[in-house]
Amino acid sequence: MSDNGARKAFTICAPHCGNFPCSFAVEANGEGIASFRANPAMRIKPCIKGFQIPDRYNHSDRLLYPLKRVGEKGSGPGGANRFERTSWDEALDLVARGLEAAKAKGGNESVMMYHYASQHTMPGGRDGNPATIMRLLNMWGGAIQPYLRGSLCWKAFLGGSADVFGHWQIRNRPNADCDWIVIWGNNPVETGYRGLMQSLQEAKRGGTRFIAVDPMRTRSVNRFADRHVPIRPSTDTALALAVLRHMLAEGAADEDFLRKRTNAPFLVNEEDGAFLTAPDGTPLAWDEAAGEARPFGACERPALYGSFQAGGKACRTAFDHLRAAAEPWTPARAAKECGVSEEDVRAIAGAVRKGKVVVYYGAYQRTVHGEQAVRALHILNLVTGGFGGVLRHGGASDSFQLPRATDAGLADVVASRWGVPNLVQRTVPVGQIAEAILNPGAHGGPIHAALVMWGNPVGQAGDAHKTERALRALDFCAVSDIFMTPTAKCADVVLPASTWLERCAITEGLETGATFFHLIPEIAPRHVVMFSSGAMPQRGESLDDFEIVCRLAEKMGYGDHFPWKSSREWVEELVAAARQDERFPWFRDLTMEKLEAEGMVILDIPEPENSWDLQTPQGRARLYFEGKKTPVPTYIPPDEVAQKGGRKPLQLITPKTYFRASSTFNNAEKLLRGDWNVATLNPADAGARGISAGDRIRIYNGFGETAYRAKVSEDIRPGVVHIPAGGLPEQGAANHLTGDALSEYENAAQNSYSVEVEKAG
Structure with missing residues (x-):
């Protein structure tokens, strides 16, 4: 307790932004938040997104109760489904029955578990899925897991590197x-x-x-x-x-x-x-x-x-x-x-x-x-x-080598303790789930049902309208989320998830963003474990993803394999297991007491080592790639990329932005007040179309259209339109304008499309 009687606790922000995780100190009075600030132990402070967490907790658009579809699919406003409130018992019954019906019709190979990485936490979150939803589904016989094939973000970088x-x-x-x-x-x-x-x-x-x-x-x-x-x-x-x-x-x-x-x-x-x-x-x-x-x-x-x-x-x-x-x-x-x-x-x-x-x-x-x-x-x-x-990881033993220098080992403890092999060998690229659903011959046969957690494919993947059609074409679709996302609007059942403030969770990371750890040796960031105790009460009937999975396991007949009464009980078991795991001696002093008191614990992991033992065919760096169609770097003009409805005169770029992480924080009202969610055009392109700064404009091509306010600036070169990645239809959505073409390593190609722009009527 603080001096003023407020509860003191810590929480986590860990979306898929490249800078995660971040730790925050929270003081709460009843159901109100008295103070929310960066954990003083953080060496490099969080970005502005993390400070929106209290507003996400209190947001008026939060999903607070389970919903089930009523009426025909697409019969609601704007082609969305229509819903009515239901109980958790009925909602999870519908999920269990929907999955079983798909299995009976097409086998486990026709059931898809879609997740991306909107929550890098455990147990509720993508990083905990080997112990939660994938453990359950794999016990049940398995499911397609598109996240493991391709990427919406950086597989071209990973593969090319x-x-x-x-x-x-x-x-x-x-x-x-x-x-x-x-x-x-x-x-x-x-x-x-x-x-x-x-x-x-x-x-x-x-x-x-x-x-x-x-x-x-x-x-x-x-x-x-x-x-x-x-x-x-x-x-x-x-x-x-x-x-x-x-x-x-x-x-x-x-x-x-x-x-x-x-x-x-x-x-x-x-x-x-x-x-x-x-x-x-x-x-x-x-x-x-x-x-x-x-x-x-x-x-x-x-x-x-x-x-x-x-x-x-x-x-x-x-x-x-x-x-x-x-x-x-x-x-x-x-x-x-x-x-x-x-x-x-x-x-x-x-x-x-x-x-x-x-x-x-x-x-x-x-x-x-x-x-x-x-x-x-x-x-x-x-x-x-x-x-x-x-x-190479500085602290791994000769008998066990962590795959990345940024790993601490918690995820390995989770996988080895609770992981169950997936018997479904079928794979689908995460950037082409719509193609796989609508065209069964494209990726190995029909898909009849999907469960969606920690992701928003309509708001993240290319060709949003195609993804909407695909999800509504399924026999059954259930979505767990905090908000009624464009993906949730296509579901048969919507399950309200809690926020980081409401759940007990743990995650591993670094004092900096893990994705550029290798680029910043002079900073020498240390490995950390961060903890959220669940500072705030759950709003409405929302539940931690972990509790959702445990309840679903009961419905599907696997309740004995999910014996935990709470996320905290699971985290306590994980910490105890990590302390006893001889592969990771740096966890020996990790305790729940430290996590509770500090929110962030620094691990004593030796500095990584530079190694010349390269995992390439001859153990050497390569500048000639034997066996590839183009064995040396080769330029292929962008004009050769297929464009639905023909090529348009302006090139579209949709970069990541400081103000949202993929589609997470789309509806952060304070962030939306800034002058960033705009379409930026060069004055020459704007002038040729009669567009002035501040005009509402329509951006369109063969994939769809979207509307933005125009920003006219010399900051962008002629012939190019810039809009931020992500977005909601009512705010402007980049992926209404992009297809689902994939690169060599099946990375989404969101910057390969062209558009036309006109002043909105």
């Missing part, structure tokens, strides 16, 4: 050693708020200069850039190849590094594009000293350039293939294609030679050919010798 390095958590040249840093297609002031922004600010204070490559003059451009390169969207690979060409012409390649650490010297068969190998499978290289092809390890000085004859086969080095790919991209050609100046190309090349490109989940990878850009940008750093290895 793994192609080059075998992993995405890598080390590049330290900031202190960089005269220049290139921020390419990223806006860390808004999306790297906890860690990356501070790291870059420290570099700037130390004298490092910056180039920002972005179609728009963002907050990051304004804060950091000494030079802004306003690239035409989706031409990043072309610009990267032009930069590479200029670097090679200027002698910027670190040839000793390329020989030592990459596959650059390997000989490639000109006939089939495969590496030439010795009988034992060792790649061959051309030994300049011996004048012949030899197994790479036996070469005195492997050649990096040149065409040769080896064993009667025409071949040349992998590096020569890369150089040939870059050769056509003169500064003049890149300037014309990318909408930049020739001097921009030369400036970036000079900057990378004396610094690095910051490569993480940028806007360029949310395109149909995003992996090409990811690989090309990584190669710019690689060619100069700026790669310092991949990160």
Whole structure:
């Protein structure tokens, strides 16, 4: 209790924003919140989104009671379903019966458990699903889990990075050693708020200069850039190849590094594009000293350039293939294609030679050919010798290695203690669930029922209208959420979930955002565990997701496997199990008392180690990708991307924003008062259409239409329209304008579409 008699507790904010998790101290009087502030123990404070949690708790649009559909599907306002209040007992009976009916009709392979990552907490949240909903469904026989295939966010970055390095958590040249840093297609002031922004600010204070490559003059451009390169969207690979060409012409390649650490010297068969190998499978290289092809390890000085004859086969080095790919991209050609100046190309090349490109989940990878850009940008750093290895977890034992340096191990304890194998082997890309439902032949057969938790596919995935049609086409759909989202409006049963303030939960993370941990070694963020005790009473009849699953387990005949009476009881069992797990000695001193008293506990995990044991085919960084259709980075013009109803004159970009996380915080009223939820156009494009600042405008293409207030600004290049990702139909929704095309690694391609704009009537 505080001095004024208020209850003191802690809560968590952990949406899918890249900066999670954050801890907050709460003081409550009865059902009111007397104080809500950042946990003083947080080294880097939360962003503005977390401070909206009290308003989410008290929001007038909260779902407070279970609902069931009445009448025909789509018979409500705007084509939504109509609902009436029901009891939890009836609602969960309907869910159990709906799932059983689908199983009887098409087997477990026709039941889909859709979740994304709107809550990174345990047990109620995506991170706890092996112990909750997937444990239940897998005991029942399994279900399709689309989250495990593809991504709506960053799979192109993950896949492209793994192609080059075998992993995405890598080390590049330290900031202190960089005269220049290139921020390419990223806006860390808004999306790297906890860690990356501070790291870059420290570099700037130390004298490092910056180039920002972005179609728009963002907050990051304004804060950091000494030079802004306003690239035409989706031409990043072309610009990267032009930069590479200029670097090679200027002698910027670190040839000793390329020989030592990459596959650059390997000989490639000109006939089939495969590496030439010795009988034992060792790649061959051309030994300049011996004048012949030899197994790479036996070469005195492997050649990096040149065409040769080896064993009667025409071949040349992998590096020569890369150089040939870059050769056509003169500064003049890149300037014309990318909408930049020739001097921009030369400036970036000079900057990378004396610094690095910051490569993480940028806007360029949310395109149909995003992996090409990811690989090309990584190669710019690689060619100069700026790669310092991949990160390996500093505290893992020889017998057990955590897959990511950012992991602490709680999720592994959960999976090993409560996880049950999923017998359903069928997979569906998370970005094409609508296609899978509406076209049963597309991804392995019919889908009859779906359960949705921790996600909003209508508000997150491409082609919102197609997703609405698909969900209403199911025999049965149940949705658990805090609000009546566009997805919930398509359900047969809606289950009201509680907020973080109302639930006991635990999560693991870092003092910074985990997704850019590898980019900020100078900050050296420590691993943490954060805890929410459930500071506020549950509103109405809303329930923690965990309790929903436990009650559903009773209905489905698996109640004995979910014996907990509360989330707190489960968290206590998890903490006790973690303390006894010999794989994770840093949990030995973790106690419920510490979590309750501090809200955030720092773990004593050793610093991660840089490793050259790369998980690539030859254990080396790659700049030639054997077996791929395009084995070196290749530019594919955005005009070649299919556009429903034909290509429109303006390119749409839908970046992530500081003010919402995917579709979470869509209805945060205080945030919506700001001047950010607008459509930004260049004055030339606005003037040609008779549009003035503040006008209500209609944005449309073959996928649909949406309305925004216009912002007219020189900050955006001509030919481009910027609207923020996410959104509700009544506010403007980006994914009413995007299709469901996927990239090579099945990443959603939200920045690959074109639109037209007109003044609303």
